[in-house]
Amino acid sequence: MTVWDRPEPPTRPAPLDRARIVAAAIALADEGGLEAVSLRKVAARLDVGPMRLYGYISTKEELFDLMVDEVHAEILPEERPGDWREALRGHGHRARRAALRHEWLADLLGGRPSLGPNAFAVAEGTLAALDGLADLDTVMRAVETVSAYINGAIRREITNLRAERATGLSKLDWQRAHGPHVSRMLATGRFPAVAKAVYDGTEVEAETSFTTGLDWVLDAVAAKLTQPPE
Incomplete structure (x- = not known):
């Protein structure tokens, strides 16, 4: 029970x-x-x-289950989204904001499904937004793919925040401290693709990176949803 x-x-x-x-x-x-x-x-x-x-x-595990479900209440939309893309995009951003308020959530994401009422409500809203757009298996894989991106991006961002606090170094400070080593490695000429990324790539804020990645995943989902069945 x-x-x-x-x-x-x-x-x-x-x-x-x-x-x-x-x-x-x-x-x-x-x-x-x-x-x-x-x-x-x-x-x-x-x-x-x-x-x-x-x-x-x-048990403490039961307590963690209850805590996760309580935070899921913060991920529920206040009103019904207009379409499936808006629903999944909104879900991603609400999940990220909840994890930034409760960083411990990142440690509990991606395991076995949460069985609390709020988690069920979140899952219901996500699946209902895609209902009828494709066969059930396609819908399930779409939801899994979006969830995998959201969970992974959240974990990466929270891990970076914790590292900054643990070391006392901001991202810029860390880059400056390790810059000489990186420069020596790239000067060997063995890593041209990495060198191009380091010297020519554009730095973006965490929220911008999350939004861009989520939109790309949703683009891929949209392509699958409109693909004719084999």
Whole structure:
């Protein structure tokens, strides 16, 4: 039985429910990452004994599931998108913004599907936006492809942000610190394609890079959706 199927215990002294537990866990994770979350620390944040939580949540993994589903509520659209492309583009940008607010989310993306009500609502909206545009298998592969791009791009951006904080070096500072080594490597002439990218490529902000990549993925999906069946 999943945590969503299991009823909460009766009300006891010192009001407590899963919503309060999840809110406290998210606050801890926002402050210190997933490693800052434990049932003992959540109980301390709520000023209750740790054993009180076991009536509501059996394991830390269940707590993580509830936290992910709570953040999925932030990814739901406020209104019905106009078409499938707008729906998937909006989903991508909302997911990115949610991950930037809750960086720990990047560590939990891409695993087994979340089974909470908000995650189901997000999946329903995404699949419904593509319903009828192609056969079901094509639609499923399209959603998987877009999700893989979104999750990968989010993880890369969050990883870079964490590296900046851990080293104290901004992206520009890091480039300057490693510039001499890169220059020596490129001067060997063994890496002409890399040299062209380094010297002639254009630097773009993370949001611009995310938007461009997402639009390219959606272009590929559009081509598949309009392709006649074999």
